[in-house]
Amino acid sequence: MSTNSNFSFIHTSDIHLGSNQYRNDYRANDFIRVFQEILNLGIIHHVDFILLGGDVFTSLEVLPENLTKIVEILKYFKSTTKESIPLIAIEGNHDIRKYSRGTRVNHGQSWLKFLASLGLIILLDANINDPPEQMFPKYDFTLKKGGKIRVKSAMIYGTRYLGQNPEEYLLKIRDAIKVDDGLFHILIQHFGIQGQMENVPGIEFQKVQILKDRVDYLALGHFHLQFTLDDWIYNPGSSEATCSVDFSYKRGIFLVNVLSMNKYVKRVYPIVLRNRNFIWKTIYFNKQFKDKEKLNRFIVQKLKNSLKNLRTDLEPSDPKVPILFLSLKGIKPAKSIKIDEKYLSKILSETLPLVEVRIYQKFKNPLKTIDKFF
Numbered sequence: 350m351s352t353n354s355n356f357s358f359i360h361t362s363d364i365h366l367g368s369n370q371y372r373n374d375y376r377a378n379d380f381i382r383v384f385q386e387i388l389n390l391g392i393i394h395h396v397d398f399i400l401l402g403g404d405v406f407t408s409l410e411v412l413p414e415n416l417t418k419i420v421e422i423l424k425y426f427k428s429t430t431k432e433s434i435p436l437i438a439i440e441g442n443h444d445i446r447k448y449s450r451g452t453r454v455n456h457g458q459s460w461l462k463f464l465a466s467l468g469l470i471i472l473l474d475a476n477i478n479d480p481p482e483q484m485f486p487k488y489d490f491t492l493k494k495g496g497k498i499r500v501k502s503a504m505i506y507g508t509r510y511l512g513q514n515p516e517e518y519l520l521k522i523r524d525a526i527k528v529d530d531g532l533f534h535i536l537i538q539h540f541g542i543q544g545q546m547e548n549v550p551g552i553e554f555q556k557v558q559i560l561k562d563r564v565d566y567l568a569l570g571h572f573h574l575q576f577t578l579d580d581w582i583y584n585p586g587s588s589e590a591t592c593s594v595d596f597s598y599k600r601g602i603f604l605v606n607v608l609s610m611n612k613y614v615k616r617v618y619p620i621v622l623r624n625r626n627f628i629w630k631t632i633y634f635n636k637q638f639k640d641k642e643k644l645n646r647f648i649v650q651k652l653k654n655s656l657k658n659l660r661t662d663l664e665p666s667d668p669k670v671p672i673l674f675l676s677l678k679g680i681k682p683a684k685s686i687k688i689d690e691k692y693l694s695k696i697l698s699e700t701l702p703l704v705e706v707r708i709y710q711k712f713k714n715p716l717k718t719i720d721k722f723f
C-alpha cells in the first residue's frame with residue numbers, strides 16, 4: 350500500500366433536516382445551517398467523502414421552502430467541490446416517517462431517494478434478504494442504487510434502518526462483507542447500543558462484536574448522544590438538538606484520518622458544531638398572583654435583570670442568540686389566571702434578545718400549599 354491510499358472522511362448523523370421545531374422559522378433554519386457547516390468542514394479538511402448515518406430528514410413532512418434550500422445547498426456543494434466529496438447516506442427511521450409526530454411510516458419513499466435520483470447524494474441499501482454474495486451490489490451511478498461503494502482504499506457498506514431488532518441480520522451482513530480485499534471496511538448502520546443511553550433500547554454490545562473481524566469502522570446513527578466503543582464503533586450524535594434533552598448531550602461529528610501503512614491506522618477527531626445557544630432559568634413565585642398583567646410584568650422584569658448581559662446587537666438568525674427554557678416554580682397563580690404560554694413566550698422574545706422561549710410550569714400542588722398554611 351502506498352501513501353496515496355491515505356484518506357479522510359467526516360461521519361455525521363441525525364441531522365433531522367426539515368425539523369420545524371417550536372414552529373419557529375429561525376429554529377427550522379438552524380438544522381439546515383448546521384448541515385451547511387458540516388459540508389463546509391468537509392471542504393476545509395479536504396475529506397474524501399462524508400457519511401450520513403440516517404435521520405438526515407426528520408420526516409417526509411418537509412416544507413417546500415426548506416427542501417428548496419437543501420437542494421440548492423447540495424447543488425452548490427457538488428459544483429464547488431467538482432463532485433470530489435461524495436455524500437454517502439443510509440435511511441434512518443425518521444427518513445421514512447410520514448409525519449414529524451407519531452411513528453407511521455411510508456415504505457418505499459423518502460427525500461433521500463429523491464436526492465439520490467437527482468445525483469446529489471449516494472444512498473446505500475442492501476438486498477437484505479438475498480444470499481450474502483448478492484446482498485451488497487456495487488453502487489450503480491445509472492440506476493442510482495447499490496449497497497456498497499469504494500472511495501480510495503475505503504469500501505463503504507450500508508443498509509437502511511433495519512427495524513427494532515437488527516440483530517437477526519448482523520450475521521448475514523458479516524458474511525456479505527468481503528474478507529482479504531485489502532480495503533478499509535466501513536459499515537453504516539442506524540441503531541443504538543444498549544447501555545449508552547439510559548432507558549433507550551439498543552443492540553447488546555456483545556451481539557455487535559460479531560462484525561468486528563470484518564468492519565474497521567462501524568458508522569452509527571440513531572442515538573443522539575455521542576459515544577465511541579472499543580476503537581471501532583462510532584456514533585457522533587445529532588448535529589442539532591432535536592428536543593430539549595438533546596441540548597445537554599455531548600454531540601457533534603467525527604473527522605477521521607486513515608493512514609495505510611503495513612496496516613490501516615485511524616485517527617478520530619470529534620468536532621463540536623456551532624449549535625444554537627440555550628439558557629435555563631427558573632423563576633420562583635413567592636406569593637400567589639391573582640392578576641395576569643402583574644404576573645406577566647413580574648416575569649419580564651425578573652428576566653430583564655437576569656439576562657441583562659445578553660448581546661442585543663445580533664440578528665435572531667445568529668445561533669449565538671439563545672433559546673430560553675424557563676421553568677416557573679413556587680406558588681401556583683390563582684385559578685382565574687391561566688398562563689398563556691404562547692403569548693408570554695411571544696412578548697419575552699420581543700422584549701429580550703431571545704430567539705425562542707419555552708415555558709415549563711412546575712408549580713407546587715395547590716392543595717399541598719394550602720395544607721402548609723393551615
Ligand SMILES: [Mn+2]
Nearest residue numbers: 363404443571
Ligand atoms: Mn434521530
